[in-house]
Amino acid sequence: MADSAQAQKLVYLVTGGCGFLGEHVVRMLLQQEPQLRELRIFDLHLGPWLEELKTGPVQVTAIQGDVTQAHEVAAAVAGAHVVIHTAGLVDVFGKTSPETIHEVNVQGTRNVIEACVQTGTRFLVYTSSMEVVGPNIKGQPFYRGNENTPYEAVHRHPYPCSKALAEQLVLEANGRKVLGGLPLVTCALRPTGIYGEGHQIMRDFYHQGLRLGGRLFRAIPASVEHGRVYVGNVAWMHVLVARELQHRAALMGGQVYFCYDNSPYKSYEDFNMEFLGPCGLRLVGTRPLLPYWLLLFLAALNVLLQWLLRPLLLYAPLLNPYTLAMANTTFTVSTDKARRHFGYEPLFSWEESRTRTIRWVQAVEGSAQ
Ligand SMILES: NC(=O)c1ccc[n+]([C@@H]2O[C@H](COP(=O)([O-])OP(=O)(O)OC[C@H]3O[C@@H](n4cnc5c(N)ncnc54)[C@H](O)[C@@H]3O)[C@@H](O)[C@H]2O)c1
Ligand SMILES: C[C@@H](CO)CCC[C@@H](C)[C@H]1CC[C@H]2[C@@H]3[C@H](O)C=C4C[C@@H](O)CC[C@]4(C)[C@H]3CC[C@]12C
DSSP states (O other), rough: OOOGGTTTOOEEETTTTSSHHHHHHHHHHHOOOTTTEEEEEESSSTTTTTHTTTSSSEEEEEEEOOOHHHHHHHHTTOOOSEEHHHHHHHHOOOOOOOHHHHHHIHHHHHHHHHHHHTOOOOOOEEEEGGGGGOSSOOOOEEEEETOOOOOOOOOOOOHHHHHHHHHHHHHHHOBBOOTTSSSSSEEEEEEEESSSTOHHHHHHHHHHHTTTTSSSEOOSTTTTOEEEEHHHHHHHHHHHHHHTTOOOOOHHHTEEEOOOOOOOOBBBHHHHHHHHTTTTEEEEEEOOOHHHHHHHHHHHHHHHHHHHHHOOOOOOSOOOOHHHHHHTEEEEEEHHHHHHOOOOOOOOHHHHHHHHHHHHHHHHHHHHO
């Protein structure tokens, strides 16, 4: 807990603070971090909602910038006590080139680390991903594993490759001397598939269901478990880890933590139905309606179409061989490392996470009419 001498003294920087997760981290910091004096929000695209935050007791500074530009990052980091680096390019649909994904996710992270070292910022939290571990290209299941569960992490897709490289950079930077001579303390959080208010893919599935007359068609066996975590709990874990890193550097520095809560283990589609069902959609079929080989064929066809159409338009459907492999491979975590190391307990129960997400989907529905 904050000692009174330190109350409202700290400057935090959140990169990617206007993204899906970033916005929740920003709002959670303002609600739950009593030591906060200034909150800097660094993003390529600043959201209009930032304006409403500027009237509170904490100084909110919005910085439009690009993590690939080292000088912009250094200027934003200078004077910050803690950096939460959540900016990244999340693309598993082929919207962006592999080079750009690498540039933003890897070089961007390198710039953040170097900025901390050069300007004397000591605490760095990195938003990594479960994909740093898997599912791997062999489609091997990871069943309720923890941070020490052996798993062959082999990637080919640019997104997981970039997250794995960036995470490694962050962990290797732990202990480096920053300006002033003190050591940098870093750690990485690995969320599974995040859901909740603002989740674009959930919105896409919802609209797809509406277009199909209120139905979605089962493509993945119900037995394939896919790890999911509520965005509010991911944000809460970021706030807590950033706070506790300052007190438990020896224990937490250089560590990775899966981001988890009490969301149930279900298939990707069955899990989505927890929210889309109450909003009027129905999942047709108790088993996949198409055989796997046909789905794989359609996924490959989408890749070909994407390539053929590229000169004319961006064709980036949800289904491609990589997303199919992800959805079709069991990958769930079961761990208490974050609880043991820094006292993490989910802030939102499953019931509350579910209710909040349903309300948000209903609001999306309302705004679409
Ligand atoms: N969404 C998930 O299920 C999930 C799961 C695990 C990990 N993650 C990680 O969480 C982080 C946030 O993901 P998200 O789902 O909120 O994605 P998002 O796309 O909603 O947010 C990313 C933010 O980063 C910003 N950004 C992108 N490129 C930038 C650049 N060059 N300079 C500055 N800002 C830039 C974007 O403008 C955006 O606001 C990412 O690092 C992602 O890898 C996401
Ligand atoms: C075959 C389709 C039939 O309905 C289903 C396709 C679903 C896919 C679009 C999603 C299945 C798994 C998702 C990913 C997963 O939840 C974890 C992720 C990690 C994170 O770092 C970024 C997002 C994502 C890659 C997420 C993206 C969407 C899926 C591939």
